[in-house]
Amino acid sequence: MPTRPSLRRCALVALVALGLTGCVAPKHQASSPTSGASASSTSDPALARFYDQVLEWTTCGDEQCADATVPLDWEEPGGETITIALRRAPASSGSPVGSLLVNPGGPGRSAIDTIGFFRQIVSRDVLAAYDLVAFDPRGVQHSSPVTCVDPAELDELAAWVPDWSTDEGIAEAVARNGEFGEACLDRTGPLLGHVDTRSAARDMDVLRAALGDEALTFLGFSYGTELGATYAALFPERVGRFVLDGALDPTLDSGQVAAGQAAGFESALRAYVTDCQAAATCPLDGDVDAGLAQIERLFDRTQANPLPTGTDRELTSSLAFSGVAAALYAQSSWPLLTQALTKAIDAGDGSVLLQLADSYYGRAADGTYASNQNEAFSAILCLDDRPSADPDDMRADAAEVTAVAPTVGQFFSYGGASCAQWPVPAVGSLESYAAEGAAPILVVGTTNDPATPYAWAQSLSELLSSAVLLTYEGEGHTAYGRSNRCVKDAVDTYLLTGEPPADGTTC
Incomplete structure (x- = not known):
């Protein structure tokens, strides 16, 4: 979703609208085997209880559910813990080669609730080879969740139109977003300071070990590409087959993200208008x-x-x-x-x-929200990046944004107001995302993607030392499962054999 200074700053969600039933008893051990690999553990005794844990799977319709335990604060692994929810669709072959972890983006989108989406877009051959494993990152929906305000207050924030024309209007926006952050802290507690992307990536390595996989295989869309790139940077030797589709460059600051997304949505809107005016009625x-x-x-x-x-x-x-x-x-x-x-x-x-x-x-007709994605979105982004809230800086950035996106630029400006008074310190990004030594990573970019512009796929493929770029020439956000056979075959071949397409392949 695009910048919404009153509620959010940028939008990296892959939109899907498939609801699934929840997990139900009775409990039993999973019938489908793991890969049988000797999963890499950890040399740190303080982390052994997390890496060596045995997941207890329950029935969830025709799938399986489990909760993994991870540290609340990775700097204090002996302290409090939180849970990470998983939902697994066992490999249809009955003999999986390993697990394919998936993330739909956001940040804040629930993979647990969208596993049906993944079961539709991932090819039959891949679903036969892998256990498909959805997990909600820390702070998201079925994992230990961020909680902030009630639905009526979310309605007000989504509808609110800030006044950016005066210092007083900017100050009001800063204060209102600060009140939202304080509500998140009041209802969420210490977890609010630990839902950053780096911590979520470290959780993924625990999941890898608990699932019995020596290397992690991962399919991430949109924000999921940042999550995957962060994992690769932290654990390059444990990277298996990684598909990062609808790429985000994690080295961009919020102003660069806003300008890129504004230009992306402006371009997509121009393409839509062209198509509309060519139709019989418009x-x-x-x-x-x-x-x-x-x-x-x-x-x-x-x-x-x-x-x-x-x-x-x-x-x-x-x-x-x-x-x-x-x-x-x-x-x-x-x-x-x-x-x-x-x-x-x-x-x-x-x-x-x-x-x-x-x-x-994600608002239903009865006024409820299907998940906590809006609250988790703000909480994660405000930990990962804290842009300047100086009015002069924001005005200068707004002028640049509206110059490249005159129709929609106003909605991508003044993002610094969102996190200026966020009640927990920022964590920030990593110093390097080179992931030296990682196996080949497949980065997929769409040439007229509104939410994650194609230039970001190009830059991410340059950041990651082992990346291979696959380009889809077309419209829309992300490519795998919604573009053409060329993209699908390239991704499937990579997931099944480990052989990526030639770098620079265009579909």
């Missing part, structure tokens, strides 16, 4: 620039006078943009965006854009 008149101007006027209109939606919630400019952005993640959603814009522009009806915005935030 609410956007004139040429592409005129169509973009109409969308910008809709944002301005909803900022001054929110649109009715047929509910007790109005469509603000923040929600209008969220609705537009949600439809840009996949080209298959463009017809729904046309329907939403037609209602909003021609009839002053914001109902369909509100539905798109709600899907974006």
Whole structure:
């Protein structure tokens, strides 16, 4: 999801909308075997209880569930612990070569709840070879979760339109986000200071060992690519077959991320308008620039006078943009965006854009939220990076962002306000992501990806010393399972044989 200074700073989620049933008793040991490998453990006696733990699997419909134990604070492994939830679809062959860990992005998206998505996009041959293992990183949904505010307060934050035109408006935004952070600390406790990406990557190595795998095999989308790159940097000798699709460059600061995403969404929106105007019906008149101007006027209109939606919630400019952005993640959603814009522009009806915005935030029709992804998103990003909240710095950054994205740039600016008063210290990123000595890592990039621009796939493939770049020429966020046979065959061959495509292959 794109920058939302009132609630979030950037969007790296791979949008999926498949709900699954929860885990149920009775307990039993898993029937499917592990790889049989002698999993690398640890030379640190303080960590042995984590690396040597035996997972107790339970039935979860036609899948299996377990909880792993990891340290709350990796610097104090003898202290408090937290749990990491796993959900496993055993290899259909009955004889797995190992486990394929998966992450859908976010940060904050639940892999447990989207395992059905992975079972649909991962090929049958790969599902026959591997146990498919979804896990929720620390702070996310089924693992020890971050908790901040109730659904009504999330509604207010998603709809809120900050005033960035004055120092007073900026100060109000900083304070309001600070109050949100304090609510997270009050309800979450010490965990809030330990949901950073580095800690989550260290958890993954415990999962690898507990699953019985000598090397980790991983499929990560969007933010999941940063999680995978961090693991590779920390444990290069334990990297197995890694697919990082919809890549994020972890060395970028928040301002660079905002500018890149703004340009990405602007480009995707331009592609949508071009397609819309070529159709039989489209609410956007004139040429592409005129169509973009109409969308910008809709944002301005909803900022001054929110649109009715047929509910007790109005469509603000923040929600209008969220609705537009949600439809840009996949080209298959463009017809729904046309329907939403037609209602909003021609009839002053914001109902369909509100539905798109709600899907974006995981909000159900009854006002509940399907997960804690919005809260986890903010908590993880505010630990990983703390951008400047100086008004002059943010104004300068905003000018650069709107220069490259005149239609949507306003929604990617002033991100420093999100974490300025976050109540726990930032952890920051690693000094190097070279991962020297790692096995080949497959980085996949889409040329007109709105959320993770193609340039990031190029830069990540340069950062990782063993990376191979696979390019999909097309629209939408991520490529594997939603693009073409060329991409799927290349990824499947790599996962099944360890042989990546030639570096620079284009599909």
